[in-house]
Amino acid sequence: MVASGRPTGAGRVRDTGTPAPRGAPRGFSLLELLLVMALIAATGLLAAGVLSGGFDRMALRSGAKEMAAQLRFARAHAIATGVPQRFAIDPASRTWQGANGRGGTLPDTLDVRFTGAREVQPREGVGAIVFFGDGASTGGRLQLSLRDAAWNVDVAWLTGEVTLQRGEGGR
Secondary structure (H helix, E strand, C coil), X not given: CEECCXXXXXXXXXXXXXXXXXXXXXXXXXXXXXXXXXXXXXXXXXXXXXXXXXXXXXXXXXXXXXXHHHHHHHHHHHHHHCCCEEEEEECCCCEEECHHHCEEECCCCCEEEEEECHHHCCCCXXXXXXXXXXXXXXXXXXXXXXXXXXXXXXXXXXXXXXXXXXXXXXX
């Protein structure tokens, strides 16, 4: 076979290095590809926010998952060390203190309610759950809510099991 007047052998065509004719598409630049990817990502983020109930509701669910994880950590730490661990939360200031020096705050947009044993409260207005070395706990419920949505983080007093479920909420 012959390409551009040069024989190549075995029926293959060899590139002669001649430029593509004018007006022929040459592909996309890296800048164009990055711009399109950024637009797709931004559109996806906005769509996810709208479809999942908004960014405030994402913060609500994220806060509830974080509290469940911290309670589970306190229970696991109590079992591992054999030393009782206290998880305390102040609903008014939306701050919490957990096992092994962990602590943090919840977003100001969330309403926080705690129900638990008064005997283990560190002070008035602050709720606490104590996990014992065998996995049991004093039990309680932490409810995070935002307008008409809520998540309950429940701790069973006998087993210390931490569960997370949607609740009926609202201020």
